[in-house]
Every structure is written in structure tokens, then in C-alpha cells.
Amino acid sequence: MGRCFEKSAVDLVIVGGGVTGAGVFREAVRNGLRCLLVDQKDFAWGTSSRSSKLIHGGLRYLKEAQFKLTLESVKERERLLTEAEGLVSPIDFIMPLYDGAGPGRAAMAAGLTVYDILAKKFRHRYLRSHRVKELIPGINTETLKGGYLFMDAQVDDARLVLRLIGEGVRQGGRALNYTYARSILRDAEGRVTGVSLMDQATGAEFEVSAPAVVNATGVWAEALHPSPEAHLHLRPLRGSHLVFSREKLPVDQAISFFHPTDKRPLFIIPWEGVVLLGTTDLDHEGDVNLEPAITDAEVEYLLGALKGVIPHAGLTREDALTSFAGVRPVLSEGGKSASQESREHAVWVDRGLVTVTGGKLTTFRKLAWDTLNAAQPFIREDPLTGEGDAVFSERRGTTPEGVGHELYKRLWSRYGKGTLALLQGAGPQGLELISGTPYVWAELAYAAEHEGVCHLEDLLLRRVRIGLILKNGGLDQMASIRAVVENYLNWDDERWEKEVADYRRLWQGCYNPCPPENK
Ligand SMILES: Cc1cc2nc3c(=O)[nH]c(=O)nc-3n(C[C@H](O)[C@H](O)[C@H](O)COP(=O)(O)OP(=O)(O)OC[C@H]3O[C@@H](n4cnc5c(N)ncnc54)[C@H](O)[C@@H]3O)c2cc1C
Structure with missing residues (x-):
């Protein structure tokens, strides 16, 4: 992972580091192909760091009779x-059921049975x-009939991307961030x-x-x-x-519920020590090259949803730690509402x-193989192999002495x-937690040295997720952060000032739930 590439031929160029x-x-890379991956901005800068972070079958797709997508997703989740x-972890969901609103018990039982069968x-x-009330403190009890408990899974989306790229690079692939693909080159017959x-x-x-470009x-x-x-x-x-702190929104399980006004499904999800509330689903009119941000109307919509399901939480915009927005690549035939659009992918x-576009985070492996099978005839005669292999081939060994087993598992x-x-480079304080986060300081140092960090935002929004989970996006801890990473980043004072100013501007504009003009 990095910024240096000797300009030779490869078997495959992959444009897009999501x-x-x-x-x-x-x-x-696992198939022995010489590969170059490029992203115009940072790895995972696009949608893949801005999802709801679920590796899920997508219960709602069952309702829309998208059995193929649900089956593929459930298989991938398992x-x-x-x-x-450790990177993908099980998470319990509760779906409260209300009299006269949302799906009834029989419909939910049928849907969840199919989900489990898949x-x-x-x-x-x-x-x-009474059990739902115990599990969701402050839940709206008016007409509450009961609820269902079911299981799905969650992930750190950006770290999933970085782990995939990291393994590919360690096995001989090349990956360059901040490298823009201007155009595809072709010969007189139009071949790439x-x-x-x-x-x-x-x-x-x-x-x-390269004979093929993805x-x-x-x-x-x-x-x-x-x-x-x-x-x-x-x-x-x-x-x-x-994004709320767990003090403000104390839930241990995820909650799947419906917006009181438009009946769209929403989630409340504990993640990385904080709680996510989302998501909206709206046409994005803005320039996709600019960082997206939540709008005032979306804040109101999400708070309205929260008020419907946990009225006693009494939370306002000012209570949120951060916010984030992403843009889904959805293939549309037109004529449907946003939420009715299919999440299937296409290969052209x-x-x-x-x-390859469309699809979901959950089904990335399926997308990868559909793409590679389509690219193979342009690259070599032999078919590619390993479609059934484990997604990661680097195996975790015994936990080293002096490192807690859970920490080792999480880091690996x-x-x-x-x-x-990472562990070798961790000084005496390296394995201490960064206050208010599940990250240890040595993660910052490792990312700065080995993971192609070009800007402060790469480090704080994607290598670790401090920008999403700390009030003020970690700006209050900048002196400590700088002390840990400055030896690896080699930025002088002027560059540091610029990086911090850029990050502050970005965070205030796109991640602060209460940008200054709203205060
Ligand atoms: C709010 C939200 C919630 C979601 N929740 C879930 C969920 O819980 N579970 C789930 O499974 N899915 C979820 N999804 C869907 C999922 O996040 C996306 O399907 C997935 O991340 C798309 O990944 P991608 O790699 O195709 O695109 P991206 O992650 O956007 O990657 C494309 C990359 O291409 C780069 N690029 C573009 N043009 C060029 C160029 N010319 N040269 C070089 N680089 C270029 C961009 O910079 C970008 O990094 C969600 C999506 C959204 C928006």
C-alpha cells in the first residue's frame, strides 16, 4: 500500500479501492495475477466507509421477494x-411489534423462519x-405486543477494505491511493x-x-x-x-424498527462503543466528487424515528457525537421509490x-468472482481458481505474551x-486504549507507517474511526495523535497545520451533526 509504482505492465488494473x-x-492476487489497484482518493473513501456496517441477509429484501439476493447475502454472512x-461479528437484533403498525407476528415469524432456513x-x-421493555430501556410501550430477536452481523467497513488490500499487497499486488484513472486505453480494434x-x-x-481493466x-x-x-x-x-454515545442511547442489542411517518425500516446499532441511528434513502442531488453530508431534513427525520421508538431517550441534535453520509451505487430502471430499488449488482x-457496480458490502466476494470470471478470458486461458477459498489466508497464531487474547484477536x-x-513497534504505552475508543495507540503508528496514509483524514476517518466516534472528531486529542505518528508521516510544522486545518474544515462540514451555523 503506498504511493510508489514502477511503471511496468500488469495483468489487471483495478480502478476503485472500495x-x-x-x-x-x-x-x-491470490491467483498469481500481477495487479495494480488505484483509487482517486483514499482507499475506502467512497461508499465503503459510509455504510450501516452490517453484513446482513437483508430481511427487507425478503419482503420484496428478492430471495436470490437474500440467499447470497446470508451465505456470505455465515x-x-x-x-x-473479529472483524465480522454477530449482533443480536430486536424488532418490536406494535398493534396496528408494521408487520404482524405471523408475517415476521414467516420471514425470520425463511431467513434462518437460508x-x-x-x-x-x-x-x-415485558422482555422487550427490559431489553430496550425507554421503548415506546403504547400498543407494544412483543418482539422478535434475531441475529445478523456487523463489520468495520473501511477496515474490511484495508484488510483485503493489505493481504493483496503482502502477496505481491500493488495498491496506490490518490491515483485517478483518467481514461481506458484501447488499440485500433477497441481492445483494452x-x-x-x-x-x-x-x-x-x-x-x-494491461490486457484487462476492472x-x-x-x-x-x-x-x-x-x-x-x-x-x-x-x-x-x-x-x-x-452517532450517539452509549450513555445517551444505552442499547446493547441492535433495534430494527419502522419510521412512524413513512414506515421505512431503520436501525439503531451499537458499533465500536457508540450507537448508530440510520439510515435515510434519498436521491443525492449533490456532486458525487464532494464529500456528502447529512442535511437538516435528514437529522429531523432520524430524530423523528428515534422519538417514535424510544420516546423517553429525549435526544436532540446536540446530543449526537457525529454524523456521516454515503451515496449508494444503485442500478435503476426508473419509476421506483428509492427504497424499492434493487440492491443487485451488474457486470458489463x-x-x-x-x-462491476451496484450490490452490497455483504456480497463483495460474489461481486469479485463474477467480475474476475468475466475478466479471465482477456488475461489468460486457464480459469481462475479459489472461488471457495477462505476470504483471508493469513492465519492467526498463538497470542504473544503480554498481549491480551481479545486485543490480539481484534488486531489480527x-x-x-x-x-x-504493529506489536513489535508498540512502545510501552502503545497497547493502551485511546480514551473513548476501542483503538490502541499502536494502531495509529502502524497505519501511519504501513498503510499509505497521505492525509490526516485518511488516518482518523478510515484507518481508525476516531472521526466517527469521538465528539469533535478527535481534534481535542491532536497533540497526542501527532506525537505518536509524526515520525512516520514526516510532515513539517507547516504541513501539520495545513492537515489539521483541512481535517477540521472537513469534519465541521461533513461529520459535525451541529455545524456552527446551526448552533
Ligand atoms: C448509507 C449506506 C448504508 C449502507 N449499508 C450497508 C450495509 O449495512 N450492508 C451492506 O452490505 N451494504 C451497505 N451499503 C452498500 C455498500 O456500502 C456499497 O454497496 C458498497 O460499499 C459499494 O462499494 P464499491 O466498492 O462498489 O464502491 P465505493 O466504496 O464507492 O468505491 C468506489 C471507489 O472508486 C473510486 N473511484 C471512482 N472513480 C475513480 C477513478 N476514475 N479513478 C480512480 N478511482 C476512482 C472512488 O474514490 C471510490 O473509493 C450501504 C450504503 C450506504 C450509502
């Missing part, structure tokens, strides 16, 4: 729970109303011959030869490859979240250019083999 591109990269243990595990159960790239830091342009640019996909299906185009749909092939799940260097 979960889709990272999944393709990981599997292609696989990732084992193969990415997973081949029987895990849901009915809860009487490579890609024209630009280093965003210097403006330097260069070309890389366009995994999510919501940007049609810029490199306009849809070949006249009726099907990308519809950017924004989803936003509010054009003489060596293979575009995020850094793979990099954990060894």
Missing part, C-alpha cells in the same frame, strides 16, 4: 462470521412485551491495452499497460463505462446516520473493460500479518 475493487484485487472472525441455523425467537492514470498529489500523468468505481462507474443497457443507469441514493464487459482481524509489525 470493497468491490479490494475484493477483486485480493482474489486476483462464511464471513467464520473466516473474518442460513441453515434456527436462531430467531419471540419475546413477550491499459489505463491512463494521474497522481493526484503531483499531477503527474502515466500509463500502465472498473469498480461504484457510483462513478458510468464515467468510465456508460451503461450498455439503455434502461438501466446508476441512481446515486444518499444514506445518512447520526467491453473488450477487456469489465465494470483488522491488520492480518501486519499485527506482528
